[in-house]
Amino acid sequence: MLRGRDGKIVSLFVEDLPDTMDYVAMRKFFANFGMVKDVFIPKKKSKEEVPMIKVHIIGNGWLYRSAVATFGEHPIPDSLFESFMKEVKGNPTVRRMGYNKVLLTFMLVEEMQSFVEEHTKQSSIWFNSVVPWSVKTECSYDREVWLTCYGVPVHAWNVSTFCSIGQFWGEVTQIDEDTAKCVRCDIGNVKVFTNNMSVIN
Numbered sequence: 001m002l003r004g005r006d007g008k009i010v011s012l013f014v015e016d017l018p019d020t021m022d023y024v025a026m027r028k029f030f031a032n033f034g035m036v037k038d039v040f041i042p043k044k045k046s047k048e049e050v051p052m053i054k055v056h057i058i059g060n061g062w063l064y065r066s067a068v069a070t071f072g073e074h075p076i077p078d079s080l081f082e083s084f085m086k087e088v089k090g091n092p093t094v095r096r097m098g099y100n101k102v103l104l105t106f107m108l109v110e111e112m113q114s115f116v117e118e119h120t121k122q123s124s125i126w127f128n129s130v131v132p133w134s135v136k137t138e139c140s141y142d143r144e145v146w147l148t149c150y151g152v153p154v155h156a157w158n159v160s161t162f163c164s165i166g167q168f169w170g171e172v173t174q175i176d177e178d179t180a181k182c183v184r185c186d187i188g189n190v191k192v193f194t195n196n197m198s199v200i201n
Contacts, residue, residue: 065112066105066133068097069119071126084126090115099142099193103133142195144173149188157182162190170194 021029026039071080081102085094090111092104106112112132119130149165159175166172169192176189194200 062105063133065107065109066103067112067116067130068133068137069102069104069127069130071100071102072128088126104130142170142193143197144191144193145200146176146189146191147200149190150186152185152188154185157185157188162188166190166192169196169200 023039023041026041081096084102088094088104090106092106092111092115095103095105097103104112104115106115116130116132119127147166147169149162152161152165159180162175162179163172171193172190173193174191176191178184179188179190
């Protein structure tokens with residue numbers, strides 16, 4: 001079942017799916033279009049019997065008023081993000097998508113399209129690219145985390161050392177001010193962008 005923009009619920013029937021696609025795979029795939037409420041796969045398939053997927057849209061229609069902007073080839077530092085927020089035109093809602101991407105949501109589809117066209121015709125000081133959101137858009141599988149370092153010898157306590165530690169796990173974006181100024185020498189903090197999703201220890 002699928003709830004459309006008009007609020008009506010309709011059934012969704014899907015044909016020609018591979019036999020290897022099970023309940024888990026179908027839920028994962030159709031979650032791109034909304035919340036999957038139920039999946040029915042008949043044990044005996046005939047020309048009349050096809051898998052039925054019940055999908056419930058939970059109000060993400062605003063995505064069709066959204067554009068995805070890519071900032072360069074590096075993570076977006078907080079300072080750049082804050083400057084962009086102050087100067088972006090159209091007052092869109094801005095959401096980070098990880099690493100170097102943001103999602104810009106406008107009040108109207110026409111506003112989004114105008115924004116994309118403007119930044120397509122002329123080079124932007126902010127973005128490498130701006131495109132309308134689509135179901136194929138993926139968030140970056142990266143995260144920004146603070147690493148707390150223990151046991152660093154005092155004679156090796158400097159920014160270069162903590163950058164080397166951070167680079168082992170990802171791209172260093174910031175060194176804690178107290179760490180850089182050696183305010184304390186028992187713990188040091190360094191912020192990194194990393195695609196490592198496990199516990200860093």
